[in-house]
Amino acid sequence: EIVLTQSPGTLSLSPGERATLSCRASQSVSSSYLTWYQQKPGQAPRLLIYGASSRATGIPDRFSGSGSGTDFTLTISRLEPEDFAVYYCQQYGSSPMYTFGQGTKLEIK
């Protein structure tokens, strides 16, 4: 089973700053199968990025994804107040099997 490790656990930034969130896989993951979600308190996760770098419908272009192999990154170019939330990466593997990272909490500094 592929394990996804997200870092940092918590990221404290101010609105307007740039956020860089990391997702590292224990084995190589196809870029096509790497996804990012945003989750706010009391809400279901929201699809942000799929295929490592494709924005989902309605997602602002300040969100971008990159990476390949075992290292993937979610970047938020200029933080808006509504961006403070928990972010999860997720991968699809053979069997099939879906695993999530443990999440990065993006909080207001």
Next chain:
Amino acid sequence: QVQLRESGPGLVKPSETLSLTCAVSGYSITAGYYWGWIRQPPRKGLEWIGSIFHSGSTYFNPSFNGRVTISVDTSKDQYSLKLTSVTAADTAVYYCARHPIVARFEYWGQGIQVTVSS
């Protein structure tokens, strides 16, 4: 617009069976895609439980050790989850979600809190 909504008991006794249903609207289950269940224990991350195709083919997270059954009722555009022999560790918010066979969970229900307690 695709919408999913979970329903079922919010409280289940230890050793009993947790049963939830996901009603789909705005899309026919038979039109394609897979239909999955994901859970989130309190203050923890997300865990995929299993998924079903409209034909009835299923696949599950092996960590549940055969405790999971997922079924589909295409006439009602809904699908169901059964988790047997529950313990306090099964206390979580349970979500249903639509996804292609590979990767991303595109549409999610609002989630339903299930507590396992006597």
